[in-house]
Amino acid sequence: MTRPSWAPEGIDLDRPSASRVYDYFVGGMHNFEIDRELALMIEKFTPNVAETMRANRDLLRRCVRFLIDEGIDQFLDLGSGIPTVGNVHEVAQARNPEARVVYVDIDPVAVAHSQAILDGNERAVVVHADVADPEAILADPAVAALLDFDRPIAVLLLGVLHFVPDDADPLGAVRTLLEVCAPGSYVAITHATLDGQPQEVLDAQKLSGRTSTEIVLRGKDEIAKYFHDWTLLEPGLVHLPLWRPDNPEDIGEHPEASGAYGGLARKD
Numbered sequence: 336m337t338r339p340s341w342a343p344e345g346i347d348l349d350r351p352s353a354s355r356v357y358d359y360f361v362g363g364m365h366n367f368e369i370d371r372e373l374a375l376m377i378e379k380f381t382p383n384v385a386e387t388m389r390a391n392r393d394l395l396r397r398c399v400r401f402l403i404d405e406g407i408d409q410f411l412d413l414g415s416g417i418p419t420v421g422n423v424h425e426v427a428q429a430r431n432p433e434a435r436v437v438y439v440d441i442d443p444v445a446v447a448h449s450q451a452i453l454d455g456n457e458r459a460v461v462v463h464a465d466v467a468d469p470e471a472i473l474a475d476p477a478v479a480a481l482l483d484f485d486r487p488i489a490v491l492l493l494g495v496l497h498f499v500p501d502d503a504d505p506l507g508a509v510r511t512l513l514e515v516c517a518p519g520s521y522v523a524i525t526h527a528t529l530d531g532q533p534q535e536v537l538d539a540q541k542l543s544g545r546t547s548t549e550i551v552l553r554g555k556d557e558i559a560k561y562f563h564d565w566t567l568l569e570p571g572l573v574h575l576p577l578w579r580p581d582n583p584e585d586i587g588e589h590p591e592a593s594g595a596y597g598g599l600a601r602k603d
């Protein structure tokens with residue numbers, strides 16, 4: 336296929352990419368036929384997947400708007416994916432043009448796409464790093480150049496920690512990142528869970544576990560630990576549509592079907 340202008344050179348156009356599949360699910364334009372085919376296969380096994388991803392992306396937008404209104408003007412977005420529909424720098428800079436954003440992702444495809452999309456934006460960059468290696472992230476020159484950890488900052492960990500297995504010590508990694516943040520900083524976390532899922536989703540998850548070790552679904556109590564001793568803001572750690580919905584009708588009849596929890600905490 337022909338390489339579209341936004342796709343960086345060197346990207347394999349014949350292999351699906353997880354970031355572009357996510358982009359497809361959230362209604363983005365940065366995906367190929369090969370990604371859409373994989374997305375449809377995933378949807379057959381886990382019919383809720385598109386709803387979960389959209390609910391996650393919607394929460395991201397609500398959260399960034401809230402943070403900007405609270406006066407936050409710098410964001411460290413870990414596991415950012417392809418910055419596409421309603422991405423952090425767009426939402427933030429629309430409300431405060433001075434807002435700065437550092438995106439971090441482990442996936443070279445997401446990083447390459449991000450670099451192409453962010454080209455020319457002086458206040459948003461992408462760094463190729465593993466969230467489980469916070470020292471490398473904090474030592475990265477792009478992070479130091481754009482973010483000032485002596486002032487309040489928002490650390491965004493949306494839809495990423497369930498990709499980090501326990502043996503990579505995600506809890507310790509998040510603690511290291513939170514420790515360097517100034518009082519008044521925020522951390523936002525969304526995380527997939529099996530809590531509240533119907534039996535067929537549990538069965539599908541067991542099947543996928545045989546072939547893939549990619550996603551670690553954690554329970555609410557376990558996810559709550561990632562906020563460490565920061566203060567959870569209302570409404571706490573809740574299923575995604577329940578987190579500060581723009582309209583009550585956005586919650587729907589089954590918020591637990593989102594299959595994930597989200598919350599926002601502040602460092603006092």
Ligand SMILES: C[S@@+](CC[C@H](N)C(=O)[O-])C[C@H]1O[C@@H](n2cnc3c(N)ncnc32)[C@H](O)[C@@H]1O
Pocket residue numbers: 353354357391392395413414415416417439440441442445464465466467492493494495498499
């Ligand atoms: C589901 S997407 C979430 C994108 C975005 N944060 C959002 O909520 O809309 C998850 C992203 O996390 C990235 N990721 C997975 N494991 C990671 C790790 N260990 N370190 C950094 N990024 C990671 C994936 O490459 C992918 O782009």
